[in-house]
Amino acid sequence: MVKQMTRRRFVKGAFGAFLTLFGIGSGGYVYAKQIEPSLLDINTQEVQHPFIPKSFEGIKIVQFSDTHLGFQYNLRQFKKLVKKINELRPDVILFTGDLMDRPNKFTEINNLVPLLQQLHAPLGKYCIYGNHDHGGYGSNLYRNIMETANFDLLLNESKAIKLRDGSHIYLVGIDDAMLGRPNMALALKGVPVNSFKIVLSHAPDLAETISQYPVQWQLSGHSHGGQVKLPFIGALVTPPFGRKYTEGLYRIGQDQQLSLYVNRGIGTTRLPFRFLAKPELTVFTLKT
Numbered sequence: 543m544v545k546q547m548t549r550r551r552f553v554k555g556a557f558g559a560f561l562t563l564f565g566i567g568s569g570g571y572v573y574a575k576q577i578e579p580s581l582l583d584i585n586t587q588e589v590q591h592p593f594i595p596k597s598f599e600g601i602k603i604v605q606f607s608d609t610h611l612g613f614q615y616n617l618r619q620f621k622k623l624v625k626k627i628n629e630l631r632p633d634v635i636l637f638t639g640d641l642m643d644r645p646n647k648f649t650e651i652n653n654l655v656p657l658l659q660q661l662h663a664p665l666g667k668y669c670i671y672g673n674h675d676h677g678g679y680g681s682n683l684y685r686n687i688m689e690t691a692n693f694d695l696l697l698n699e700s701k702a703i704k705l706r707d708g709s710h711i712y713l714v715g716i717d718d719a720m721l722g723r724p725n726m727a728l729a730l731k732g733v734p735v736n737s738f739k740i741v742l743s744h745a746p747d748l749a750e751t752i753s754q755y756p757v758q759w760q761l762s763g764h765s766h767g768g769q770v771k772l773p774f775i776g777a778l779v780t781p782p783f784g785r786k787y788t789e790g791l792y793r794i795g796q797d798q799q800l801s802l803y804v805n806r807g808i809g810t811t812r813l814p815f816r817f818l819a820k821p822e823l824t825v826f827t828l829k830t
């Protein structure tokens with residue numbers, strides 16, 4: 543706790559010093575506190591691999607992550623996000639963890655579930671655990687919320703997404719690295735080696751381990767893109783397992799066989815600021 547407070551003070555101090563140095567002052571504070579967190583980047587990414595069956599051409603997957611409801615982000619804002627996601631007409635919706643900032647302190651679950659239910663994706667809605675979903679005795683609460691809202695919670699397990707012609711790809715969800723027990727071997731049980739697989743891992747920095755398995759893509763969140771970044775310096779604070787890969791696309795492994803995409807998430811945690819790390823939705827389009 544002491545360590546956490548000291549670090550928090552350090553970040554606030556460093557951020558304040560940065561604003562002063564560049565003469566941004568209170569305008570920058572207002573920007574980082576109120577403006578940037580309310581912005582939204584919709585990033586698009588093509589996913590191409592010979593293992594993707596032809597009939598999956600053009601299938602659209604939308605990823606959202608790290609809403610941290612109850613901290614700086616509320617249900618009124620989340621309702622708008624749900625509308626935005628539905629307007630993108632996704633075939634598949636993925637949530638990569640950290641739904642509520644403190645699950646046992648969040649008092650509006652009854653209003654949250656109907657919003658999650660409104661998210662529409664004909665080929666399914668899938669999610670995994672983030673560290674905040676396990677924290678505050680949240681594990682069962684999170685599972686209940688997501689399953690009531692028709693999300694498949696993938697806890698070290700896989701699920702085939704099947705089209706009418708019988709062709710399929712696999713989603714492989716692993717547990718959170720900080721507060722859970724990720725197990726790739728267990729998650730891949732029964733999944734054919736020569737199939738196209740997307741791994742969902744809240745923590746991006748598991749990529750080296752994940753690249754040792756026969757999977758082609760990894761989608762993560764957790765890092766918030768650094769949340770507060772300074773020019774020339776980069777992120778002030780990054781969480782454990784979210785330090786090496788903080789945002790965007792990376793190629794991992796000896797033959798760069800694993801593509802990792804790190805989504806910057808929607809909400810904030812610890813400090814109610816975002817600076818040079820805009821909230822993000824990612825739209826992946828499959829190409830054969």
Ligand SMILES: [Fe+2]
Nearest residue numbers: 608640764811
């Ligand atoms: Fe998070």
